[in-house]
Amino acid sequence: MNEETAGEATGPEAADGENLPQGPRPRRWRRRIVIIVATVLMLLLLPVLTAETALRLNYTGDPAQGTQTRNRDALWLGHAWVDGRKTDKDVKALAHRLQGTGIRDLYVHSGPLEHDGTLPESACPKARWLIKAVHRELPGIRVQAWLGDKLAGETPDGLHLERAATRTAVVASTRRILAAGFEGAHFDLEPLHSGDSDYLSLLDDLRALTHAHHALLSVAAHQIDPLPAFHSLAGLTTGHPKWWSQAYFGQVARRVDQIAVMSYDTAQPLQSLYGGYVAQQTSLALEVAPDTTDLLMGLPFYHTDKMGHWAAAETVPAAVRGVRLGLSRTDADRARFGVALYVDFAATDADWRAYRKDWVG
Numbered sequence: 114m115n116e117e118t119a120g121e122a123t124g125p126e127a128a129d130g131e132n133l134p135q136g137p138r139p140r141r142w143r144r145r146i147v148i149i150v151a152t153v154l155m156l157l158l159l160p161v162l163t164a165e166t167a168l169r170l171n172y173t174g175d176p177a178q179g180t181q182t183r184n185r186d187a188l189w190l191g192h193a194w195v196d197g198r199k200t201d202k203d204v205k206a207l208a209h210r211l212q213g214t215g216i217r218d219l220y221v222h223s224g225p226l227e228h229d230g231t232l233p234e235s236a237c238p239k240a241r242w243l244i245k246a247v248h249r250e251l252p253g254i255r256v257q258a259w260l261g262d263k264l265a266g267e268t269p270d271g272l273h274l275e276r277a278a279t280r281t282a283v284v285a286s287t288r289r290i291l292a293a294g295f296e297g298a299h300f301d302l303e304p305l306h307s308g309d310s311d312y313l314s315l316l317d318d319l320r321a322l323t324h325a326h327h328a329l330l331s332v333a334a335h336q337i338d339p340l341p342a343f344h345s346l347a348g349l350t351t352g353h354p355k356w357w358s359q360a361y362f363g364q365v366a367r368r369v370d371q372i373a374v375m376s377y378d379t380a381q382p383l384q385s386l387y388g389g390y391v392a393q394q395t396s397l398a399l400e401v402a403p404d405t406t407d408l409l410m411g412l413p414f415y416h417t418d419k420m421g422h423w424a425a426a427e428t429v430p431a432a433v434r435g436v437r438l439g440l441s442r443t444d445a446d447r448a449r450f451g452v453a454l455y456v457d458f459a460a461t462d463a464d465w466r467a468y469r470k471d472w473v474g
Contacts, residue, residue, distance in 0.1 A: 164339065168381070168389030176437035177445045181474040182215030185407050185451035187331075187373060189259065191458040192222040195237035201246060207457075208250035210465065214473055215451060216254065218371070219247065220299040220331070223258040223290060228272050230282030232260070232289060244294045257297035257329060258290040264302050272302065274311040284318050291322075297329030297370070305335060307357040316368040323370075331371035331407075336379070337362050337397040339390070363401030372406060373453040374398055376432065377413040378421045387423075388431035388438075395439025399447065407449045410436045412468065415459035429467035436472075 188211070193199050223237040237258070244256045260283075265271035273279050287298045298319065305312055316330070323330040338356045357365075366372045376394050381387040395410055402408040412432045416424040436452060444450075452472060454460065 165386055168386045168393065171389035171392045172385045172435065172438065174438060174441075176434065177441035180437040180440045180445055182452075182472055183448055183450055184215045185217055185409070185449060186215040186472075187218040187220055187371070187409055187451065187453040188216050189454065189456045190219055190221045191456060192237075193458070194221050194243050195223055195239045197239050199239075199243070204243070204246040204250050207247075211251060211254070214469065216454075217451075218255045218257055218297070218329075218331075220257050220259040220373075220453075221295075223295070224260040224262065226260055226262040226272065226283065226286060228262065228265075228270070230272065230279040230286060232286035237290075237293070240290070240293045240295065244296075255296040255329065256294075257299045257331060258287075258293075258295040259299045259301065260286065260290070261301035261303070261333075264305060266306065267304055274302075274309065274315060280311065280315045280318065283315060284322055287319055287322055291326045291328050295328070297331060298323060299331040299333070299371075299373075301333035303335075304355075305357075306354055307335075307338075307361045313364060313368065316365065320368055320370075329370045330368075331373065332365065332369050333411075334362060334365060334372050334374050336374065336376060336394055339393060359397055359401055362398065363403075366398075366402040366406050366408070369406060371409060372398075372402060373409040374411055375455075376411045377427050377455065379427065380421045380423070381426050382423050384426050384428055384431040387426045387428075388435035391432050391435025392439040392442075395436050396443040399439065399443040399450075404447070404449060407451065408447075409451045409453040410439075411453050411455050412436075412464075414454045414456055414461075414464045416461070417459070429464050430471055433467065433471040 194203075221237075221240075221243065223240060224232060225236075226232055240258070247254055247256050263271040265273045272283075290298060300319075302312070316332070320330050335355065335357045337359050362372075374394060376391050379387055379390050381390050391410065398408055398410070410432075412429055413422075413424075413427045414429065418424050433452070440447065440450065452468075454464075454468065
């Protein structure tokens with residue numbers, strides 16, 4: 114192109130658009146949009162990919178020698194044990210199943226609580242029979258009442274912990290189950306948001322009651338923020354802050370005799386990622402749980418595929434390996450430590466074999 118031709122290309126006709134091709138301009142815009150979208154996706158995915166890579170690395174290495182049962186493990190049992198469906202034959206079978214394991218506590222579903230904090234009279238009619246039968250067939254095993262309810266907050270329907278009358282009723286319900294012979298009260302209240310001071314107040318009142326009766330107070334705990342303040346981000350984006358801050362976990366742990374982390378339903382799609390997540394959760398919990406509290410990590414003894422739970426990924430072998438790695442790296446000699454198996458009625462023989470092989474040893 115010479116100067117004269119170049120000059121014509123920038124003259125009045127070019128300004129009017131009469132001699133310019135129109136095709137390239139839309140293509141340029143499409144390229145820009147693709148670049149912008151790709152950049153945004155990379156910015157969104159990079160933290161996720163980084164976090165998942167860290168979990169995979171967290172699953173590497175060998176657990177330290179001796180990072181196995183301390184004979185402080187627990188098992189969640191379904192409601193059938195206290196409503197009349199189970200018999201002496203079932204207790205004998207349970208005793209055979211638990212022989213030679215590290216299980217010391219049974220959390221027996223004895224609720225749920227009503228939304229006002231009361232416990233229906235019909236909730237656990239066979240409680241006294243079960244406690245007597247367990248003591249006969251499984252001497253040394255403690256039977257705790259597993260109580261819970263859905264909390265109000267994310268929905269208006271549920272247990273309102275902010276109401277003093279509700280908390281008083283929960284304490285009264287606990288007094289009833291202790292009078293029935295249970296050796297402890299195990300609470301699972303969900304969804305419980307990090308920082309809930311009403312829950313801490315309830316735990317203070319419950320601990321005064323249980324200790325006066327020489328009984329245990331234990332709780333099922335939410336998972337701990339895998340990243341700092343992650344519960345706040347989840348709350349803002351979904352309205353459901355799944356995690357607790359590490360500081361709040363420590364506040365809860367200091368108020369109870371046992372705290373069992375619900376280290377399942379993690380949405381991790383691979384065993385290596387799930388095991389790495391459990392290793393991380395174990396370390397985070399160990400860092401803030403006082404030595405005077407039993408810290409238990411939950412094992413997934415169930416196989417339902419659902420939102421947030423991939424049964425093929427959340428396996429007992431992966432969980433136990435993760436627990437042992439976290440224990441090895443953080444506090445390998447901790448005495449008050451164990452695992453909690455969820456749940457008896459969904460467990461398979463393979464789950465029990467893995468627990469015995471990998472954790473009981």
